[in-house]
Amino acid sequence: MIRIWLTYLILIACGIQCEAQSWNDLRKDGKPIFTFTVNDTLDFPVYVVELPVENTKYYAAKLQTNVCNDQVCLPIEVNLFWDLLGNYHHFSKEDKFNFTKFDHQYFDENDYKRLNQILLDSLSPLRDYAVDDLLDKQAKKFSFEIDAVTRPTSPLFSNVTVPGALYTVYTLWHLVNGPIKQKLNEYTSQVYAERNWQNYFASSQVPSYQEYFLKHLSPAEIVRFKEKIIALLFAEDDFIPHYAIDVLQSNVFQDPTEYNPIIERLDHLKPHVITEILNTLSGYNQQTKAILGRFKDSPKASVKQKEIIEKSINYEEQ
Template sequence: MGKSVGLLLTLSLGLIGIYGMTVVLEKPLHMHMEKEWQEVAQQQEMGEFYNPDSSLSHPLVLLTNDQQEPLLFYADILTPVCIDGTCKPVYIELYWNLIGNYVGYGIDQTQPLTKFDHDNFIAADYEKLHQLLLDNNSVLSRRKLEDLFDADVQPEKKVTYKGVEVDAVTGATRKEIKDSVIEGALYSCYTLWHLVHGQVRHKIEDYLRSIYSRELGDSLLYSNYPDYQFYALKNMEAVEYHRHLPQLAHIFKEREPLIRNYILKKLPKEAWKEARFSEELYSAFSKIDLNSRTLLLKNLSHANLNAATLLSEQVSKMTKNQLKMYLRFLEEDESRLSPTIKANLVQIVSKEEYTFTYLISAFLE
């Protein structure tokens, strides 16, 4: 890699048919997994991935720690970015995590990224590039290159692509994409985004599947990374959830709604009955997103008895339909309306600060 500043760690690797190699890495410009990057001790080549835009293949490298545990994937890229036959080279080092998500990049200080008019990237451009590459659903993913400029807008300088003026200057890109790409570097953005989100991800996923085990799944689940945790949750049978209830409660409280929703929909019925776990879930009701709250209400009928009581303390956070669900649940079986729950409902009616107290009043009548 020939870098001037780097981290040197040397250990042997014993992975299938591949020898471990000394790792020399320049500190990346942006890196979401700093801890893992610091632990990198060895590397091994994992074959190549193909970029249909440039018709080039690039070596994919697995980075591991001194215990030969996989940490990150890495590729040292030299790729041309071309418009109408005029090409310029782009040097960049790309990093992915073990499930194929982009996590950072580095540059060779002697080969800074440039815009089409050869101006160097400024700090804000490097940051924007990182944000762009993190976006799995970038507008760049669903547009053809030729659709990425707006021929109706006159650029201040003339750069053409297939005879049509393009993005090198202010005002030439569609407003829709302008927010996400770097002005004057649309083609670099496009090329790099497709490189990061292209075939390489499948290569990494295939590799992970080939080594996946219950232990690896557990280590992903107990990592601090939401995407690792979600991956582990998806690849774990629902019956296995029972082994990890404290961690599931932790993830439930900390992570985004999508992961919360997934856990609540997949949880086996027995898990809901666990008093401690149920308490963790339902006491978080008022702190979590509305969609997860709905799922908590939908599962009331097989949750631990403490759930209904915990919810009665948080009724004021319910939407109208959620309150209706809750009251319906209480109505289905008279024994569910305990003195505590009733007292909590009476109290919220008396305060009159909650919009839907009229529903509670009607219920209590």
């Protein structure tokens, strides 16, 4: 559910970002991280950038290219953004530039939102077809701008494109969801510790960043970032707290002096997280028993959790 809402918020935000995020306003590293080449015909530098208001980091590229092979739409100028794991995030354009579709008609606001939604779908049917396979071989459309005939999109694929802008959508989708994703992810793996991105990932509200942080901790970093890990027990995402428990299980949850401050806040955790923590604790001291006793008598404790506490205390007293 959290991931669905995050996607929804991204789509809403695109109404602002797609229109207003100028390349010149971004804080960029002095040098690109690499120059990416597409089919030996297009290359562009990729930068680590930061949004000046949000202090949010992305990989980004400014792209200027032709997207049509039939001259019925104009060249495109677009700023493309990926998250730090290589997943496409959003695009923006300069205020005075407009995307065009068939016969040089401008995109409207809904077209921009639809384009962003399509680009976010990394499993789109666009992945499996050549662009010519998406055209209606029977129908034809006449362009008054260039005095020529072109083929419209097949009705079978009308739901995965912006009407009148198939080449633009297809080109951008394959660019943002193609091999560049893996190259960006590999770059993150190489520089993650060097750039000290652990704090950024751990403090982010993005579940995929939190998960990456928890799954790429060395033994020394588990000690160094212990408080960050503990904080993720209280994350909004349903899965992240369980990854945090896995990290803390062999050290923090074996020592009551370490875990007692955590279980003092059991009532702030989600029920499924509470249950797993109760099943993980060992080595109770008197303070532990007192804390768990109070929680057991509280309305927050479920029947199952009360049973776990009673059995655990009885076992510790044997």
